[in-house]
Amino acid sequence: MVDYFHIDAATFNQFPIESIRGKVIVECEGVARPEYFESTQIASIIFQSKYAGRFQLDRDKAQLIYPAIRDYGKKSKVIQSGKPITLLAVGFGSFIKGFDVAFKIYKALRNQKYDVRLVIAGSFGHNFNHYPEVDRDFYNSINFDEIQAEAALDPNLIIRPVSRDELLNELYPDSDILLHFSRMETFGFTLLEALNFGIPVVTVNFKAIPEIIQHGYNGFLCDPFQWDGVSAIDELKMNTFQWQNKSFEQGMTYVTHLINNKHEYEVMSKNATASIQKFSIEMRANALKKVYERD
Numbered sequence: 001m002v003d004y005f006h007i008d009a010a011t012f013n014q015f016p017i018e019s020i021r022g023k024v025i026v027e028c029e030g031v032a033r034p035e036y037f038e039s040t041q042i043a044s045i046i047f048q049s050k051y052a053g054r055f056q057l058d059r060d061k062a063q064l065i066y067p068a069i070r071d072y073g074k075k076s077k078v079i080q081s082g083k084p085i086t087l088l089a090v091g092f093g094s095f096i097k098g099f100d101v102a103f104k105i106y107k108a109l110r111n112q113k114y115d116v117r118l119v120i121a122g123s124f125g126h127n128f129n130h131y132p133e134v135d136r137d138f139y140n141s142i143n144f145d146e147i148q149a150e151a152a153l154d155p156n157l158i159i160r161p162v163s164r165d166e167l168l169n170e171l172y173p174d175s176d177i178l179l180h181f182s183r184m185e186t187f188g189f190t191l192l193e194a195l196n197f198g199i200p201v202v203t204v205n206f207k208a209i210p211e212i213i214q215h216g217y218n219g220f221l222c223d224p225f226q227w228d229g230v231s232a233i234d235e236l237k238m239n240t241f242q243w244q245n246k247s248f249e250q251g252m253t254y255v256t257h258l259i260n261n262k263h264e265y266e267v268m269s270k271n272a273t274a275s276i277q278k279f280s281i282e283m284r285a286n287a288l289k290k291v292y293e294r295d
Contacts, residue, residue, distance in 0.1 A: 004043065004292055009033075025291060028052055029186045037061060044291050048187055049208035054230055063291070066211075068284035069192045069276060072168065076198040076269040077176065079262045084156070085116045087255070088175035088199070090167065090190045091182070094124040095134060098181025098204075100142045104248045105179060105255055106157065114259060117156040121171055124148060124159070131184065135239035172197040177258060180204075181222070181247050183238040188212055192279055195272040200265065202254045204247060207233065212279075218272040220254035222247050
C-alpha cells in the first residue's frame with residue numbers, strides 16, 4: 001500500500017516538495033502548474049471541474065473528481081398562492097457576488113407589481129487588496145450605500161450577514177429562487193446548497209457554473225458575452241454597465257418566467273434536488289478510493 005499525501009494546490013505550493021513523504025495527490029481549482037506533470041512524486045492531479053482542467057484533463061495523472069456536498073434531504077418546492085416570492089442572494093462581497101444585479105431585478109419586479117421580497121445574505125463592500133482586478137471607479141459608481149439605505153426603509157428588502165445555521169435552517173427552506181450573478185467564482189458551493197433545497201437558480205454562464213446549472217433543467221444561465229466554455233474570460237468586462245445590464249435583462253426574463261409558470265417551476269425544483277447526485281459524498285468517496293487504491 002502506498003502512502004498518499006492529499007493536498008490542495010494552493011497549500012501545496014507553499015510546501016517544499018522534499019519535505020513531504022510518500023506520493024502526493026494535488027487537488028486543483030484551476031490550471032495545474034506544468035511541473036506537477038513532470039514530478040515523479042506527484043501521483044495524481046485532481047481537477048475539481050471540467051473548467052479547471054479544460055487544458056490538461058487529457059494528460060497523464062489528470063482526472064476529474066467533483067467536490068461533494070452533504071445531502072440535506074430536502075424536498076422540492078412549489079410556489080404558494082398568497083405568499084410572496086422570496087429571492088435569495090448569498091455571498092461575501094457585494095460586488096463579486098453581483099448583489100447589484102439582484103437588487104435591480106428586485107426593484108423591477110416590485111415596479112411591475114410582483115409580490116416579491118429579496119434577502120441578501122452576505123456582506124457589503126469589497127477587499128481591493130484581495131481582488132485588485134476589480135475596477136474601483138465602476139465599483140464606486142454602483143453606490144452600494146444607497147442600496148443599504150433603501151433596505152432600512154423597505155421591509156421586503158433584507159440585507160444582513162447570516163450564520164451557517166440560519167442559512168441552512170431558515171433562509172434556504174424559505175426561499176424560492178436563488179440569484180447568483182457572480183463576477184468571480186472558483187466552483188460554486190452556494191449553487192449546490194440551493195439545489196439541495198429544491199431552489200431553481202438564475203445565474204451566469206461562467207467558469208464551472210454550467211457544470212452545476214443546466215440551462216432550462218435546474219435553473220437558467222444568463223450569458224451576457226456568449227461564453228463558449230473554453231476561451232479565457234476577460235473578467236474586466238464584468239466591471240461594466242454593459243455586463244450588468246445584459247445580466248439584468250436576461251435575469252428578469254428568467255425570473256418572471258419562473259414566477260408566471262408554476263408547473264415549470266415545480267418541475268425545475270424537482271430537477272434541482274435530483275441534480276446534486278453527481279456531487280454526493282458517496283460519488284466523491286468512490287472516485288477517491290480508486291485513486292488511493294490504484295497503486
